[in-house]
Amino acid sequence: MASKTININLKIWRQKNANSKGSMETYKLDNVSTDSSFLEMLDQLNEQLVNERKEPIAFDHDCREGICGSCSLFINGEAHGPDRAVTTCQLHMRKFKDGETIYVEPWRAKAFPVIKDLVVDRSSFDRIQQAGGFVSVNTSGNTIDANAIPIGKAAADKAFEAATCIGCGACVASCVNASAMLFVSAKVSQLALLPQGKVEAQQRVLNMVKQMDEEGFGNCTNTGACAVECPKEISLENIARMNREYLKAMVSAE
Amino acid sequence: MSKSAILRSSIAKKYWMALTGLFLCTFLIGHLIGNLQLIFIHGEEGRRAFNEYAYFMQHNIFIKVLSYVTYISILFHAIDGLMLAVQNKKARPQKYAYNNAGANSSTASRQMALLGSIVLIFIVTHMVNFWAKMHFEHIPLHTYEVTLPQQTNPEMVYYTHNHSLIPIQVDKVVVVRDETNLYLENTDLKLGEGYKDLHSVVMAFFGQSKNGFVTNSLALWATILYVISMAVMAFHLWHGFASAFQSLGLRHKRYTPIIAVTGKLFAIVVPFLFAIIPVLIFIGYVK
Ligand code: HEM
Ligand code: SF4
Ligand code: FES
Numbered sequence: 001m002a003s004k005t006i007n008i009n010l011k012i013w014r015q016k017n018a019n020s021k022g023s024m025e026t027y028k029l030d031n032v033s034t035d036s037s038f039l040e041m042l043d044q045l046n047e048q049l050v051n052e053r054k055e056p057i058a059f060d061h062d063c064r065e066g067i068c069g070s071c072s073l074f075i076n077g078e079a080h081g082p083d084r085a086v087t088t089c090q091l092h093m094r095k096f097k098d099g100e101t102i103y104v105e106p107w108r109a110k111a112f113p114v115i116k117d118l119v120v121d122r123s124s125f126d127r128i129q130q131a132g133g134f135v136s137v138n139t140s141g142n143t144i145d146a147n148a149i150p151i152g153k154a155a156a157d158k159a160f161e162a163a164t165c166i167g168c169g170a171c172v173a174s175c176v177n178a179s180a181m182l183f184v185s186a187k188v189s190q191l192a193l194l195p196q197g198k199v200e201a202q203q204r205v206l207n208m209v210k211q212m213d214e215e216g217f218g219n220c221t222n223t224g225a226c227a228v229e230c231p232k233e234i235s236l237e238n239i240a241r242m243n244r245e246y247l248k249a250m251v252s253a254e
Numbered sequence: 255m256s257k258s259a260i261l262r263s264s265i266a267k268k269y270w271m272a273l274t275g276l277f278l279c280t281f282l283i284g285h286l287i288g289n290l291q292l293i294f295i296h297g298e299e300g301r302r303a304f305n306e307y308a309y310f311m312q313h314n315i316f317i318k319v320l321s322y323v324t325y326i327s328i329l330f331h332a333i334d335g336l337m338l339a340v341q342n343k344k345a346r347p348q349k350y351a352y353n354n355a356g357a358n359s360s361t362a363s364r365q366m367a368l369l370g371s372i373v374l375i376f377i378v379t380h381m382v383n384f385w386a387k388m389h390f391e392h393i394p395l396h397t398y399e400v401t402l403p404q405q406t407n408p409e410m411v412y413y414t415h416n417h418s419l420i421p422i423q424v425d426k427v428v429v430v431r432d433e434t435n436l437y438l439e440n441t442d443l444k445l446g447e448g449y450k451d452l453h454s455v456v457m458a459f460f461g462q463s464k465n466g467f468v469t470n471s472l473a474l475w476a477t478i479l480y481v482i483s484m485a486v487m488a489f490h491l492w493h494g495f496a497s498a499f500q501s502l503g504l505r506h507k508r509y510t511p512i513i514a515v516t517g518k519l520f521a522i523v524v525p526f527l528f529a530i531i532p533v534l535i536f537i538g539y540v541k
Contacts, residue, residue: 011351024351077354103352110345176355176364177342179264209265218345219264219338221366222497228358237505244503246265 069166079170109178131211132204171226177218182226185242272498274331305449339367376483484529491521
């Protein structure tokens with residue numbers, strides 16, 4: 001297939017640092033291959049900016065293959081852009097038309113403050129994880145092989161699906177309430193479904209939700225936007241499960 | 255676990271929203287069935303049935319308790335909902351320059367607080383229109399002849415009073431009406447209550463024609479307001495009904511699709527039936 005090129009206009013959020021006031025800036029970029037990824041297109045733009053002796057645009061990225069969860073752009077009004085089940089690094093320029101104006105903004109949430117341009121601080125997710133997203137394992141020499149514990153296929157599959165969450169934050173970014181429920185519920189579910197995770201299940205859900213609230217995320221109104229925009233297609237079923245887990249823990253934990 | 259989490263944690267707040275919301279849905283069913291009498295029973299019979307019903311709703315102790323639960327639910331649901339909405343606004347201080355939210359969620363789901371607030375304004379207006387009138391204002395009474403039960407002995411008349419049959423000897427039963435009650439002529443025996451004539455108040459409120467009341471020039475506006483409010487309620491329930499089950503963690507491959515369909519049907523049918531009542535009165539189908 002012959003590669004096509006398109007010319008595009010970009011409106012990109014520029015912000016010097018966490019404390020400065022940013023604004024949307026307009027750029028023109030020609031000869032963008034439709035086979036390039038969105039991030040490659042931004043590389044191309046940055047090259048152009050560097051050649052013009054202008055400050056390149058800062059954006060997060062690492063693996064560029066949809067597994068690390070670093071890339072985080074709100075493109076044309078949607079987290080990770082118009083495509084489904086992909087991260088920004090997996091989004092291709094063939095999804096855009098010649099002459100199109102593309103909006104690129106950072107995730108917007110109080111709990112994800114902008115550090116610079118399109119880069120946001122997602123350490124609030126780390127703190128939620130630290131509040132309970134783990135299992136305590138005895139490492140004093142007599143570790144038990146995790147595979148020695150039989151786990152039903154259905155539970156194993158569900159736990160695995162929940163575990164595919166890469167912590168990108170697209171759920172928060174797309175939610176009208178900037179709620180982190182999909183992320184937190186994936187992390188709660190992934191462990192609550194497995195025997196190893198059941199031991200600390202009650203304290204885990206209480207602590208993770210408490211941390212989630214303290215970080216300033218909004219409250220879920222079940223809009224479902226998160227699951228639509230999630231690159232890993234994490235299901236709303238996880239949120240329902242967390243709601244159940246929390247209710248159980250709330251009425252019975254000491 | 256701190257006690258305050260039951261009220262303060264984001265998820266617990268959602269349980270309360272869901273529980274009060276679903277309770278209010280059952281309230282809507284009850285209220286609707288009562289109101290439908292206005293359009294299904296016509297004429298003098300309808301007037302009597304509705305006024306008796308209104309009297310019953312005001313005096314039955316069980317209904318009284320239920321009505322207080324309803325007031326509290328509305329207050330709690332509204333306050334909790336608005337608090338959630340304020341927190342949610344704060345969670346995103348900086349808006350997107352361009353947000354294509356329609357691509358991933360329904361407008362109703364994103365506007366629950368706005369829709370709810372309009373419903374709240376409606377509820378207050380509605381209560382001023384009827385509830386306050388019924389409770390605090392003088393409403394003309396609706397009195398009517400009581401047909402005493404057929405008797406074997408024409409000399410004796412039995413009338414149920416406080417659950418016992420009271421025999422009284424009469425030549426002719428004449429019912430005397432005063433402002434409040436119906437008495438047997440020349441006796442203290444109360445045959446029945448006079449009912450506050452809420453039926454006529456409703457008919458006058460939405461109806462253009464006279465019902466012994468002055469023609470109401472605001473009837474058109476009242477009808478429009480009620481119909482629009484019910485449309486808003488429909489959108490609130492379009493998302494709210496099924497959402498409440500998700501909030502409570504009630505999700506299952508088999509039942510969730512049924513809940514979703516039920517919710518959409520509920521959201522259409524219930525507000526629609528509420529809305530046709532003022533419309534039918536306005537166009538004079540019922541008087
Ligand atoms: C008869 C009237 C009403 C009924 C039947 C009703 C029903 C419901 C239901 C079933 C829900 C879903 C709960 C959930 O998602 O867990 C809901 C949500 C909501 N309601 Fe109402 N509601 C009514 C009136 C109001 C009023 C007066 C307000 C006042 C502002 C309001 C504000 C809200 C808000 C903000 C939500 C979203 C809460 C959330 O999902 O976090 N509602 N309502
Ligand atoms: S749930 Fe989906 S959108 Fe949210 S952080 Fe995980 S992978 Fe990203
Ligand atoms: S850069 Fe790793 S997921 Fe996109």
